Amino acid sequence: MNLYQSLGYLVLGSRLRRLSEAFLSEINRIYQNEGIDFDASWFPVFYLLSQNNSLSIKELSERTEVSHPAASQLITNLRNKNLVETTVSADDGRRQIVQLTEKGKALLQEILPIWDAITAGMTGLEGDNQRIKDLLPAIAAMEDTFRGYDLSGKVAEKLKADTGAKL
Structure with a gap:
């Protein structure tokens, strides 16, 4: 070990x-x-935009579970590479709507077969190993549980109880 x-x-x-x-x-x-x-690192944005014609930066942020500034920074990077474009929402001038440019759509077509091949490769890696097959469900369970678990609070309680026991 x-x-x-x-x-x-x-x-x-x-x-x-x-x-x-x-x-x-x-x-x-x-x-x-x-x-x-x-x-x-661009995958989540490309995947979501492959499934949706356009999304706001806020929607991308929420669906990828990253901060709005992090999502905005990624979109700026992709915009600078001419892979996405942003427009102001007609409903709300504060909302930026993101969609793939023609260059971004062409890139998407190139990478779709790669995604299929990666999925197949990872399934091959998994093989008959049940522990690897359980990995993604275990990660999801940890994420779901961790969101509602106050680890820092539990640690503080434990430290306080241990300190009190020593006195």
């Missing part, structure tokens, strides 16, 4: 970050190997 495995929840965030970085690096290598100028 390596150090990270032996430390359990104390390094959960670090392990997830390492796994995420390794996975995203591999996904970006796939795009590069195919000669496609696409970054894995």
Whole structure:
């Protein structure tokens, strides 16, 4: 057992970050190997816009569960690459509506087969290993539970109880 495995929840965030970085690096290598100028971090926006003609930055932020500033920054980056365009909502002048440009739509057509191949590749990785098959449901359960769990409060209570017991 390596150090990270032996430390359990104390390094959960670090392990997830390492796994995420390794996975995203591999996904970006796939795009590069195919000669496609696409970054894995753009996936949520491209996927959502492939399913919807247009969305507001607020809707993108909510559906991807990132802050509005983070979503806005990503949209600005994609706009600078001429992959998306934004327009002011006719209903509300404060809302920015995002949609793929023609260049973005062309890129989407290039990456759709890659997404299918990635899904197939990951299903192959999963194989007959039930623990890997359980990974995505386990992550969803952790996300759902963690949202409503006051970890910092529980830790503070534990520390207070331990300190009180020592006195």
